[in-house]
Amino acid sequence: MDSVSDTPVTIATLRAGDEVNAVFACSRKERLMSRAGTPYLALELRDRTGAITARVFRDADVAAARFERGDLVQVEGRVERFREELQLDLRAIAKSEDADPASFLPVAYRDLDELDGFLEHLANEVHDAEFGKLLAAFLDDATFRAAFRRAPCTRNGHHAYLGGLLEHTVAVGTLALEACQLHPRLNSDLLLTAAILHDAGKVQEFTYGAEIGLSEPGRLLGHVELGLRLIDARSTGLDVERRLALSHCVLTHHGPDAAPQRRFGSAEALALYRLNALDATVKGALEHGLD
Template identity: 25%
Template sequence: MAKKLFDYQLDEAVDGFFLLKDSEVRIAKNGKKFLAINFQDTSGEISGKFWDASDQDVEHFQPGKVVHLKGKRENYQGNPQIKIQQMRLTQPGEPQDVQQFVEHAPMNTAAMEEELNQFVFEITEPNWNRIVRHLLAHFHDAFFSYPAAKKNHHAFAGGLAFHTLSILRLAKSVADEYPHVNRPLLYAGAILHDMGKTIEMSGPVSTTYTLAGNLVGHIVLIDEQIVKACQQLKIDDQAESVLILRHMILAHHGLMEYGSPVRPHVMEAEILHELDELDASIQMMQTSINHAEPGSFTERIFAMDGRNFYRPTHDDTKGELPSE
């Protein structure tokens, strides 16, 4: 059985087929081009540098291509890296289906959709319910297939819906513990908060940011869609209920320096921000812990201030995310 990326140990020779998730042209100190690459399979992704890249190499080794790679597993500044020795595109008869190299959410689409719909039924405020249903239908296919990010948390096919569902489960626990929390508002905000990523990103394979994603961002993009939905559904977009729902999305990053145009000023908006942070952080830590051996530290997690995390020796499980 072919080894996956994270089956290879430190200093072990790497020999296998992998997907080019990213391949960016950069200039080295000597003035020559090189490719900064992220290799991917269903176990995760590891970076590597292809030095002295020719114009033909740049043309051939594009994101979304499957390659045969020979090299060595190394560490660089606390993070795993592949030292590339040989690399070529696949040939006829060799693996070429990119889907077999893409990591997927631990639940299938049907299961996620069924559970999410149960939360929609509990959104009893008419305007919120109509807006949520309208936008879920409009972005359905992308919402259930896109990742929640290009890198970092839930960066796998179906990650956007899975991240949303995880927050909804957390929201249910919070609302059960604190009955005064507006449950329908919290659920509606949770479902919509990252839906703009279906416009911000290109898709689940070799994900990139679209022009709208780079110039506008998912928070503003989905706020625009809420206003459009109101126009189509004949809902007053200046009604208090709509403004509060828009505030949930606009404030969910918590701080303006993190991309929110406004800080949370409704209790449920603050709760959504905290739950979003919690779920993203746990998923990033768990992914890194899964790749570490007991008694060792994980790779450094850039999105968590470059910290790494220790996996105790008594932890004899991989701590995998739940399967479907």
Template identity: 60%
Template sequence: MRPVPPASEPTVAALGAGDRIAGAFACVRKDRMTGRSGPFLALDLRDRTGTMPARIFKDVDRWEGQFERGDVIQVSGSVDRYRDDLVAELTAVRRLDPAEVDPAQFLPSAYRDLDELEGFLEGMAGEVGDERFGGLLRELLADEALRRDLRRAPCTIAGHHAYLGGLLEHTVAVGALAMETCVHHPGLNRDLLLTACLVHDLGRTREFTYGAEFGRTERGELLGHVELGLRIIAEPARRAGLDETRWSHLAHCVLTHHGPERAGGRFRTAEAVTLHRLNALDATVKDALEHGLGNG
């Protein structure tokens, strides 16, 4: 089933008092409440331009069971002004199958151009001189489904790069940091490090679900993105002819990019330490820019 294209009806940001509201929106709040006239449903509807409160006053019992918070819903109704705020009064609601909708209508997206980022990724992959590591990257880049998932996935749900395309942006940033680091530290195995940077978070492409909000897949919850990432690269690595030494060094980097706990509590190579630090650097800087420094 093909995704529903963006609605031609006005977006949240364009709606005004007296307008008709019709189209697909993310339901990011759903509460049953009681007013002077009896029960009603209080909703918040979101699209890529903003959020609007909505109410259902008629046939509450009927509509309440049709959808849940976190669903994408097709709605119809009208917009009125209540106490200086715009509120949508809905007369019909229908839950949409996630496969019917484009997540970009409802979820935050990268500001950077994804085609440009993908070009940087291809360029860095082409900088890998080792034929086996280079072959692995060519195998991965030839997987069109994986590349689509890489363009779509965030890095986290609520932390750094928590938007569509965030994973691609983070991957390119970590790779660029690695190339610069190797200029200053020529003792590093540049091909190993750069390959590890470009594949370290591929498990994120299997970790998330997309709808009104980001969620986690069952395998993402059970296995985590590190294990999922190793599974993604294992077969392409075999086809590319990675020997045991190359595979072990690359897998160690992936396993330890959030810390050495998965490898007996110790980093075993300088490249693994470097990936860990560069990954944390980009994530920490991005988090500070997006969410501030907190009270620490």
């Protein structure tokens, strides 16, 4: 297929008769039979401006093997009017390997560079040398950092958009910093490290295409287990006491039921649980309303 035009094509601007060579998100895919008994594909294509139905009549089964529902797809075709509605008659369709999901998925309103700066500031507030080395092992990793910046916090709940994980983490870390000033007996290095890393596993939890999906590790293990594995892999220089204390905070940040004794083992774990819930529930109420 030819490359996409430099001029962006959006669904909202399509008109009958337009020739289209563009990338859209495929949100529906069905194999149907025509009255003549031949298969065709019935699709729904989306971008941020709207949705349009599409049909593939020629070599439908061959075309169907080139993409799945939920993929970003590059299409070639013509806009037709059918029963007073616009529809795309496609000549070609295939999964797009280099389209940016950020063009099709919701993204954070807040500036991600600014949030990255806040994250660096929070990490610099950790003065314990061992915890500091652990945070550096994460934040100095360009691959992890890019994935952390892109990830949402949830698929349908609070911060359910690209950049949501970074926004939520900065919020929880800021609350943790304030809590330690109000309660000096808290171990601020432990709590702040846990606040920064408590959702680290979410960098491996999601997939990105027409929608935010779950990866196989995310579906089978969940972000808490994935996060603990990431911490274990990077904490070889951390002593047993620090590693256990941090792991307990991460393990119980959704509540004490995940702990073997079904109770919090430290005030820092309790604080992280409450601060995480505070940001998540307030953000959820602001985005979706009160239950």
